[in-house]
Amino acid sequence: MTTDRRAEKLAHGGLLNLFAAQELKARQALSDDELALGLTEHTDGPFCPPAPSCPNPPSRYRSFGGECNNLQSSTWGAVHTGFERLLPPDYSDGIWKMRVSSSGSPLPSARAVSNILVLDGSHPSATHNLMFMQFGQFIAHDTSAGTVFTVGNGSALSCCTPHGEEFLPPESQHWACAPIASGPEDNFYGQFRLQCLNFVRAQLAPASDCSVGYAKQMNGATHFPDLSHLYGSSEEKVGLLRAPGGLLKVFQDYGRELPPLTEREECLTVKEGAACFESGDSHGNQIISLTVLHTLWTREHNRIARALSRLNPEWDEEKIYLEARRIAQAEFQHILYSEWLPLLLGSQLVQTFGLYPSPGYCSSYERQVNPSLTAEFSTAAMRFGHSVVDGKLTIPNLKSGNVYETIFIPEVMFQPSRLRVRPFLDRMIAGLSWQPMQTVDPFVTEGLTRYLFHGGNPFGIDLAAINIQRGRDYGVRAYNQYRRLIGLEPLTSFDQFSPNAAQRLASVYESPEDIDLWVGGLLEEPMDGAVVGITFAHILADQFSRIKRGDRYFYENGPDVNPGAFTPGQLAEIKKVTLSRIICDNKDGIELFAQPPNAFVRADLPGNEPVPCDSLIIPAIDLSRFKEI
Ligand code: HEM
Numbered sequence: 001m002t003t004d005r006r007a008e009k010l011a012h013g014g015l016l017n018l019f020a021a022q023e024l025k026a027r028q029a030l031s032d033d034e035l036a037l038g039l040t041e042h043t044d045g046p047f048c049p050p051a052p053s054c055p056n057p058p059s060r061y062r063s064f065g066g067e068c069n070n071l072q073s074s075t076w077g078a079v080h081t082g083f084e085r086l087l088p089p090d091y092s093d094g095i096w097k098m099r100v101s102s103s104g105s106p107l108p109s110a111r112a113v114s115n116i117l118v119l120d121g122s123h124p125s126a127t128h129n130l131m132f133m134q135f136g137q138f139i140a141h142d143t144s145a146g147t148v149f150t151v152g153n154g155s156a157l158s159c160c161t162p163h164g165e166e167f168l169p170p171e172s173q174h175w176a177c178a179p180i181a182s183g184p185e186d187n188f189y190g191q192f193r194l195q196c197l198n199f200v201r202a203q204l205a206p207a208s209d210c211s212v213g214y215a216k217q218m219n220g221a222t223h224f225p226d227l228s229h230l231y232g233s234s235e236e237k238v239g240l241l242r243a244p245g246g247l248l249k250v251f252q253d254y255g256r257e258l259p260p261l262t263e264r265e266e267c268l269t270v271k272e273g274a275a276c277f278e279s280g281d282s283h284g285n286q287i288i289s290l291t292v293l294h295t296l297w298t299r300e301h302n303r304i305a306r307a308l309s310r311l312n313p314e315w316d317e318e319k320i321y322l323e324a325r326r327i328a329q330a331e332f333q334h335i336l337y338s339e340w341l342p343l344l345l346g347s348q349l350v351q352t353f354g355l356y357p358s359p360g361y362c363s364s365y366e367r368q369v370n371p372s373l374t375a376e377f378s379t380a381a382m383r384f385g386h387s388v389v390d391g392k393l394t395i396p397n398l399k400s401g402n403v404y405e406t407i408f409i410p411e412v413m414f415q416p417s418r419l420r421v422r423p424f425l426d427r428m429i430a431g432l433s434w435q436p437m438q439t440v441d442p443f444v445t446e447g448l449t450r451y452l453f454h455g456g457n458p459f460g461i462d463l464a465a466i467n468i469q470r471g472r473d474y475g476v477r478a479y480n481q482y483r484r485l486i487g488l489e490p491l492t493s494f495d496q497f498s499p500n501a502a503q504r505l506a507s508v509y510e511s512p513e514d515i516d517l518w519v520g521g522l523l524e525e526p527m528d529g530a531v532v533g534i535t536f537a538h539i540l541a542d543q544f545s546r547i548k549r550g551d552r553y554f555y556e557n558g559p560d561v562n563p564g565a566f567t568p569g570q571l572a573e574i575k576k577v578t579l580s581r582i583i584c585d586n587k588d589g590i591e592l593f594a595q596p597p598n599a600f601v602r603a604d605l606p607g608n609e610p611v612p613c614d615s616l617i618i619p620a621i622d623l624s625r626f627k628e629i
Pocket residue numbers: 133134135136137140144145146147286287377378379382383384385386389413448463466467470
């Protein structure tokens with residue numbers, strides 16, 4: 001949900017332009033081809049988003065909202081702009097109506113697909129740990145945040161009767177409703193007589209050139225990996241999270257620094273002593289292991305800021321804040337490209353797509369590359385992550401070596417209060433490095449598919465069904481179309497999948513041409529050395545390539561393109577940083593003193609055993625390089 005007034009205005013504009021497209025199509029002034037290919041003469045939509053005013057000369061720092069990155073197209077990658085796409089959308093009316101099957105009949109309900117194809121089951125990864133999963137969600141929240149329509153006062157829309165027994169009658173349903181049907185035979189929801197799962201469509205963004213065309217969904221995050229979910233992407237949010245001295249606000253919990261407490265009623269626990277934290281994106285409490293990363297990065301900003309103010313006593317707090325932010329953003333990008341992506345995609349693809357860091361400055365910037373996220377990345381490929389979540393978090397007691405507690409994940413969604421328990425953060429970090437993540441396959445924990453955000457209720461929502469419906473909401477094409485796009489043969493028979501999957505697929509879909517992208521992607525075998533199958537791998541590699549090539553402020557870019565370029569010496573320091581270093585420098589150090597060299601690989605794997613935090617195997621960044629001379 002958006003609460004931002006500027007976003008509301010833009011979303012309203014996006015809708016006006018959509019109505020205009022519908023009207024033009026009805027008058028046959030816009031053909032289906034023009035719509036699909038975006039080749040319209042109608043650049044005169046009723047709403048034109050105001051162009052940002054960019055500073056001249058360009059700022060040394062990224063803007064908070066991501067605008068003014070590209071000098072020619074100043075809104076590329078900015079918050080509240082639309083998702084782009086790899087292929088033209090599949091809307092049944094060419095404009096916004098949701099996809100139908102290849103024969104023209106309705107697609108199977110997203111819940112029916114989830115119920116039959118997405119099962120619970122434990123398949124631990126032999127190599128990757130849960131920190132890899134958790135960092136993935138952290139990247140996702142930095143770059144992607146769909147926002148759904150709300151009613152005027154910002155409250156959520158309901159598309160079902162109060163207990164979900166049935167759909168609201170069409171005349172009382174909001175036009176942004178697309179509730180998901182669940183049949184009486186449903187394995188889980190059937191027993192609760194739940195036949196309607198609420199689903200609200202995503203808000204739209206107006207095109208920056210004011211053109212009228214098919215619906216483009218709005219991204220509520222800056223598309224760049226720039227820690228916008230930590231710092232905020234508007235002046236107001238940034239201001240709310242800042243503290244004097246160039247620091248980020250913290251909640252001092254008896255000497256331990258946690259993210260600041262929020263006034264928003266976001267968390268489920270209201271007991272005395274309960275905590276609920278603020279973050280740049282207001283989603284930091286979604287699961288406690290995510291809040292752990294917000295905590296570490298908040299502390300990292302403050303650690304850098306304090307060092308900078310010691311080194312450069314003449315700097316004012318504005319300068320300290322912006323420089324600390326610039327360094328933390330660079331560290332984050334470096335970890336993403338040097339450590340996380342090779343483990344996601346395998347070295348071959350990372351090489352092919354030019355994603356590895358260079359020895360010095362890189363020369364990958366291309367001003368004609370639009371960095372914006374694609375609908376396919378956000379609704380399907382990057383949601384591979386939902387398959388790697390484990391339903392349980394194992395928290396060790398590092399003193400005794402025993403398991404301290406095992407938590408069913410819905411118990412720590414929007415309930416981050418355990419972070420106030422003194423040794424919890426240290427224990428959780430260790431747990432995330434020891435516990436394997438799950439493999440990418442059609443198995444998703446029921447903590448996400450049955451009990452998501454259940455609060456005190458006997459059932460929650462189904463994230464798998466939501467992913468499928470969200471793909472249709474965004475007009476993402478069927479799986480086969482993306483196979484064609486990357487040069488593979490389309491699948492012509494369900495039998496080309498494993499026998500078990502084939503039978504399940506055939507029981508829900510009419511044709512292999514109808515399979516939803518998220519489902520098809522999860523059914524693929526992982527590529528060699530990668531976590532995901534070939535189709536997701538290409539969608540992901542394409543995206544991470546474009547948010548590198550299309551980012552003028554990319555940390556490795558030299559002064560020829562980047563107004564905020566680091567010196568070669570500073571860049572070399574940044575490239576020493578690993579996630580293990582960030583953990584070592586920002587843990588509580590109450591029970592945790594050692595860290596595996598690779599924070600994303602299981603700590604029980606030979607060669608990745610934890611080493612003391614002061615070991616040279618986990619190099620430290622020398623911030624004295626950032627003393628102004
Ligand atoms: C840890 C537990 C997680 C929970 C409870 C969770 C929950 C959710 C929810 C509720 C949504 C919004 C669904 C919608 O309305 O469309 C979502 C979206 C998403 N999730 Fe997760 N997720 C988790 C982990 C992950 C991981 C590990 C990744 C990636 C590695 C990931 C990637 C994404 C992406 C890319 C989106 C789309 C974001 C957007 O544009 O709105 N999630 N998740």
